[in-house]
Amino acid sequence: MTTSGYTEIQGRVAASASVQAAIAKGKELPLLDVGPYLAGEPGALEQLAADVKWIQENLGFFAIVNHGIPQSLIDESFRQTAKLFEISMEEKNRHRVGYHHQGYLPPKSSILKSTAIMEKIAVNTKKDTNAAWLFMRNRSADDPKVLANVRHRGLNQWPDSLPDFKKTLHAYQLAMEQLSLKLLPIYARALGLPADYFAPMFKAPEYYQRCAYYHPEEKMEEGQYALAPHSDGSFLTLLPMTPVVGLQVMTPSKEWLKVSYVEGALIVNTGQVLNRLSNDRFIATPHRVVNPPMKRYAMTFFFYPDDDASVAPIKECMAPGEKAKYDERSFYDFFVPYLDDLYHYNDANFMKEVEPEPAEAADSKA
Numbered sequence: 053m054t055t056s057g058y059t060e061i062q063g064r065v066a067a068s069a070s071v072q073a074a075i076a077k078g079k080e081l082p083l084l085d086v087g088p089y090l091a092g093e094p095g096a097l098e099q100l101a102a103d104v105k106w107i108q109e110n111l112g113f114f115a116i117v118n119h120g121i122p123q124s125l126i127d128e129s130f131r132q133t134a135k136l137f138e139i140s141m142e143e144k145n146r147h148r149v150g151y152h153h154q155g156y157l158p159p160k161s162s163i164l165k166s167t168a169i170m171e172k173i174a175v176n177t178k179k180d181t182n183a184a185w186l187f188m189r190n191r192s193a194d195d196p197k198v199l200a201n202v203r204h205r206g207l208n209q210w211p212d213s214l215p216d217f218k219k220t221l222h223a224y225q226l227a228m229e230q231l232s233l234k235l236l237p238i239y240a241r242a243l244g245l246p247a248d249y250f251a252p253m254f255k256a257p258e259y260y261q262r263c264a265y266y267h268p269e270e271k272m273e274e275g276q277y278a279l280a281p282h283s284d285g286s287f288l289t290l291l292p293m294t295p296v297v298g299l300q301v302m303t304p305s306k307e308w309l310k311v312s313y314v315e316g317a318l319i320v321n322t323g324q325v326l327n328r329l330s331n332d333r334f335i336a337t338p339h340r341v342v343n344p345p346m347k348r349y350a351m352t353f354f355f356y357p358d359d360d361a362s363v364a365p366i367k368e369c370m371a372p373g374e375k376a377k378y379d380e381r382s383f384y385d386f387f388v389p390y391l392d393d394l395y396h397y398n399d400a401n402f403m404k405e406v407e408p409e410p411a412e413a414a415d416s417k418a
């Protein structure tokens with residue numbers, strides 16, 4: 053195979069004028085309608101691929117509508133996520149995140165320290181104010197990885213007092229996984245690869261789903277964030293939009309684009325896995341969440357390949373003579389150090405300084 057597929061697509065279908073204009077202005081995310089593609093309309097895949105190629109080489113973030121995820125599922129998932137952060141501190145503490153990065157992560161319990169970001173922006177030294185509850189692919193007790201205690205492949209910790217949370221969020225995760233799988237051909241074609249190129253890497257794909265609660269913090273320190281600048285580790289990330297502002301995306305000119313709300317839209321961005329596979333062609337864009345004006349929730353869905361899939365640059369994506377910028381390794385061997393680089397709650401000295409969540413501190417006095 054050669055790199056001809058990549059240039060061919062460039063010659064054949066141009067990115068939409070609206071996508072090019074949105075990126076040139078840098079004020080809002082490009083918006084793509086994936087409805088015609090999901091309905092199998094002829095030509096829709098190639099147009100989306102051209103648009104996504106343009107987006108991925110320039111901004112790395114966009115929004116989609118007509119994605120097929122029922123709004124009722126998204127709304128109920130948001131409702132359940134709000135309830136999740138209202139359960140007792142005692143229950144949250146029973147499910148505290150640890151070795152597997154699955155469970156409750158209190159506010160101000162971690163400094164996001166991403167090497168990839170430090171090189172691009174600055175060293176972050178402040179604790180993030182968000183609280184989160186982290187889920188990996190839901191596994192059963194007899195899953196070989198659970199039995200072998202493979203790190204980050206343990207049993208999810210679901211809140212016992214909220215049975216509807218598990219029912220709803222698990223359905224949400226599966227719906228997001230199905231949509232992610234349907235989006236893979238767009239990325240394959242955007243890279244000039246056959247539409248089904250990624251299928252063998254996603255036979256048992258992994259995901260990581262992060263429910264986050266950003267409370268409006270009264271006293272933010274200089275350089276402190278609700279969620280500090282980072283780039284995701286994912287192949288792709290899906291995030292239902294919320295009307296509560298806070299998310300900012302770094303543009304190629306290093307300005308922060310403030311994401312504005314589009315009803316029913318999902319934000320799509322890509323992370324370091326696709327960045328590696330494309331040998332830096334598709335960017336893993338830095339983004340951050342600033343202190344919100346009111347309670348804000350997020351239900352980020354990070355989509356990954358199989359644990360044993362290679363995340364070395366794809367040869368067919370590289371120009372003749374181009375050198376691989378990343379080493380040969382499995383997705384799993386990328387993922388574990390990625391999370392360790394970002395999160396530091398396993399550091400006992402650091403955790404000693406953890407402060408209680410303001411609202412809960414007030415509750416417990418009552």
Ligand SMILES: O=C(O)CCC(=O)C(=O)O
Pocket residue numbers: 262264279284291298299339340341349350352
């Ligand atoms: O809350 C948001 O809008 C973004 C969340 C995010 O970037 C993440 O979970 O990685």
Ligand SMILES: [Fe+2]
Pocket residue numbers: 282283284339
């Ligand atoms: Fe993110």
